[in-house]
Amino acid sequence: MLIGCGAVAQQFYLPTLRTLSSLGEVSVQALVDPSDSARRALAGTFPQAQQIAQLNESNAPDGSLAIIATPPRFHCAQTVDAVKRGWHVLCEKPMASTSVECEQMIASAKSSHRLLAVGLYKRFFPSSRYLKDLFSQGQLGALRSFSISEGGPFRWPAASPSFFNKAQTPGGVLLDIGVHVLDLLIWWLNEPSAYQYFDDAMGGLETNARVELDYPGGARGVLHLSRDWYTPNQYRFVFERGIVGWKVNDANGLTVQLSGASSALRSQLVTPSTPSLSDPAAQLQPTNPQSFIAQLRNVAAAIQGRETLLIPGEEGLRSLRFIETCYAHRTLIEQPWFTPAEAERARHLAATS
Amino acid sequence: MKIAIIGANGFIGSRLVEQFHLGGQHTVIPVVRKPASLALPARFSLEWRLGDALETESLTAALQGCDAVVHAAIGDPLQIEKMPAILCAAAAAAGIKRVVYLSSASVHGQSIPPGTTEATPLHTEHSIDYNNAKVRAERSFFSECSKYRMDGYALRPGVVYGPRSRWIADLAEELREGRAWLFDEGRGICNSIYVDNLIHAIRLCLEANAGAGQPYLVGDEETVTWADFYHQAAQLTGLPTTSIHRVDRFPAFEKSFRERVEKTVAQPWVQSLLPAVPFKLKRATKTLIASWNPPGSPDAWALPGRPGPHITEEMALLQQNRWRFPHTQAAQNLGYRAPVSFEEAMRRSFAWLRFATDVSVK
Numbered sequence: 166m167l168i169g170c171g172a173v174a175q176q177f178y179l180p181t182l183r184t185l186s187s188l189g190e191v192s193v194q195a196l197v198d199p200s201d202s203a204r205r206a207l208a209g210t211f212p213q214a215q216q217i218a219q220l221n222e223s224n225a226p227d228g229s230l231a232i233i234a235t236p237p238r239f240h241c242a243q244t245v246d247a248v249k250r251g252w253h254v255l256c257e258k259p260m261a262s263t264s265v266e267c268e269q270m271i272a273s274a275k276s277s278h279r280l281l282a283v284g285l286y287k288r289f290f291p292s293s294r295y296l297k298d299l300f301s302q303g304q305l306g307a308l309r310s311f312s313i314s315e316g317g318p319f320r321w322p323a324a325s326p327s328f329f330n331k332a333q334t335p336g337g338v339l340l341d342i343g344v345h346v347l348d349l350l351i352w353w354l355n356e357p358s359a360y361q362y363f364d365d366a367m368g369g370l371e372t373n374a375r376v377e378l379d380y381p382g383g384a385r386g387v388l389h390l391s392r393d394w395y396t397p398n399q400y401r402f403v404f405e406r407g408i409v410g411w412k413v414n415d416a417n418g419l420t421v422q423l424s425g426a427s428s429a430l431r432s433q434l435v436t437p438s439t440p441s442l443s444d445p446a447a448q449l450q451p452t453n454p455q456s457f458i459a460q461l462r463n464v465a466a467a468i469q470g471r472e473t474l475l476i477p478g479e480e481g482l483r484s485l486r487f488i489e490t491c492y493a494h495r496t497l498i499e500q501p502w503f504t505p506a507e508a509e510r511a512r513h514l515a516a517t518s
Numbered sequence: 519m520k521i522a523i524i525g526a527n528g529f530i531g532s533r534l535v536e537q538f539h540l541g542g543q544h545t546v547i548p549v550v551r552k553p554a555s556l557a558l559p560a561r562f563s564l565e566w567r568l569g570d571a572l573e574t575e576s577l578t579a580a581l582q583g584c585d586a587v588v589h590a591a592i593g594d595p596l597q598i599e600k601m602p603a604i605l606c607a608a609a610a611a612a613g614i615k616r617v618v619y620l621s622s623a624s625v626h627g628q629s630i631p632p633g634t635t636e637a638t639p640l641h642t643e644h645s646i647d648y649n650n651a652k653v654r655a656e657r658s659f660f661s662e663c664s665k666y667r668m669d670g671y672a673l674r675p676g677v678v679y680g681p682r683s684r685w686i687a688d689l690a691e692e693l694r695e696g697r698a699w700l701f702d703e704g705r706g707i708c709n710s711i712y713v714d715n716l717i718h719a720i721r722l723c724l725e726a727n728a729g730a731g732q733p734y735l736v737g738d739e740e741t742v743t744w745a746d747f748y749h750q751a752a753q754l755t756g757l758p759t760t761s762i763h764r765v766d767r768f769p770a771f772e773k774s775f776r777e778r779v780e781k782t783v784a785q786p787w788v789q790s791l792l793p794a795v796p797f798k799l800k801r802a803t804k805t806l807i808a809s810w811n812p813p814g815s816p817d818a819w820a821l822p823g824r825p826g827p828h829i830t831e832e833m834a835l836l837q838q839n840r841w842r843f844p845h846t847q848a849a850q851n852l853g854y855r856a857p858v859s860f861e862e863a864m865r866r867s868f869a870w871l872r873f874a875t876d877v878s879v880k
Contacts, residue, residue, distance in 0.1 A: 365561055370561065501870065
């Protein structure tokens with residue numbers, strides 16, 4: 166059942182479930198949302214699904230999967246409720262509002278013997294998996310530095326202002342975009358040994374965030390996230406023996422410049438050639454939407470005991486815990502166009518919020 | 519004073535929120551059309567409101583309890599023309615007596631005839647639709663203010679630049695790409711105004727005891743040529759001025775397919791039919807038009823050369839301007855004098871650009 170029929174459900178889960186339904190891999194039993202109009206947007210595609218306002222109105226059987234795509238402040242209560250009813254859960258990112266809630270969700274799932282997966286689908290990109298191999302196997306040597314910029318003027322079709330209400334959403338761009346970026350970084354490199362965090366929240370929610378990170382072994386990195394202005398949307402990793410570039414959301418493409426080479430290679434990832442596969446270019450690895458589908462397939466296969474669940478709740482918790490420590494140690498970012506009086510007042514607002 | 523700022527997420531509106539809130543003299547109420555536009559105002563703990571500058575009822579609700587309103591919303595030419603009447607009706611219904619409307623020096627065109635002042639009669643025969651829309655909008659604004667007996671102030675800034683301005687970001691990009699250009703060695707006058715100077719003028723309008731019912735031309739204190747603007751930008755971005763093209767003639771400016779479609783859509787008879795068109799079809803058509811860019815035929819034998827200058831009709835007209843419009847009326851009636859120098863304004867603007875784009879590891 167799909168719990169929450171807003172923008173994420175409409176843009177990502179609707180096409181995913183439509184594809185997997187047509188293959189007979191899943192069947193959508195219920196669309197859950199207090200808003201009639203939000204449910205109607207999906208009901209046309211899944212006419213057989215029960216349309217209900219609340220999760221507790223569902224008669225889905227034990228062992229079903231609840232996909233939770235509601236605002237983060239509802240994730241904990243809905244997950245706990247769902248697993249107690251005997252349903253497995255795939256919870257959209259961020260996993261919850263706080264790490265304490267995440268721990269509660271994990272404990273509930275464990276005690277109910279149900280799976281709790283977190284929707285961090287960028288781990289399913291062939292390009293991010295390729296990078297994971299580079300970091301762990303060291304084909305290009307040790308990592309020396311990296312820079313990551315992601316974001317641009319905010320365009321997400323948020324249905325309500327709750328997204329920008331600090332009482333309802335505990336973070337800004339770091340929690341929104343940053344949860345994906347930090348999940349990937351922690352998956353690739355583990356937690357940093359030291360970091361500094363800066364943002365522009367002055368009593369509200371940040372729209373620009375900068376994290377400077379240090380890793381054991383001496384690698385240094387910087388992360389810049391923005392909902393304010395256009396960024397290059399680019400990841401750049403400098404290794405001992407080469408530089409790898411990755412464009413945000415390019416699920417199966419990378420740019421690689423080997424040390425000493427005068428040019429870089431702009432590559433698409435393909436399935437390795439085998440004697441029976443004469444044209445590897447025809448075997449492009451999964452795209453961005455196909456990676457989203459792969460995530461749901463992994464959850465379904467894990468429920469059936471055919472695969473290991475790749476992103477369980479414990480993994481979703483790691484990036485959220487790091488984000489919380491960033492917020493706890495935030496420093497107001499310098500905004501160099503402010504007058505000295507404005508900068509002083511901004512520091513006061515940031516310190517007292 | 520409690521001041522509503524319509525268009526609080528835009529370039530001018532967002533700086534207005536910053537200045538007024540951090541200045542502490544006024545309580546600001548950012549007003550935006552949709553939740554997604556709250557990203558910038560929501561950095562502060564402020565009471566923001568949703569209100570559509572094209573719907574009287576929604577805007578009236580958003581303006582309730584405010585003492586004054588500043589209109590900094592943008593739109594296409596048709597929307598620009600509609601907004602003042604809606605603004606004034608909503609402000610009147612909300613009991614607001616003071617309205618500041620951001621008009622534009624473009625009401626005089628981009629290349630302003632010498633001798634132009636606020637008293638110079640306006641016309642709607644400009645080649646750029648935006649200018650004509652601003653002329654009609656300003657006329658509508660004063661007429662509606664008079665109808666509702668409101669104190670209406672219209673400001674006519676020229677080239678407004680500063681943090682989050684396309685003038686800064688685009689110019690830096692053109693300089694980097696080698697596509698920036700100057701006409702006649704940049705002798706044209708750009709009638710610049712730093713956004714903080716414009717906000718100073720807005721503040722004066724909000725606090726003035728007289729001078730309502732008139733438009734005001736406002737600008738930086740210095741006479742800034744295009745060469746000044748470009749050379750300063752090149753210096754602050756660390757790029758050589760030698761990469762700037764010198765241009766002595768302009769191409770013929772033909773309306774693009776997109777501009778022709780937009781002009782047709784703006785016709786009243788087309789507008790009257792639009793409500794009957796399904797939303798999804800309208801959205802799909804808009805997306806198609808936005809992406810419409812007929813490719814030229816590539817020449818496989820051509821060698822990549824130096825990038826050419828990026829010349830638009832608006833920029834060609836602006837760079838031919840020889841008149842620095844006076845700020846005398848604003849000085850006399852409002853006490854206007856630009857507080858931030860051009861040099862300091864450019865320094866702050868490019869400091870913002872580094873803030874927004876620099877991701878280097880230190």
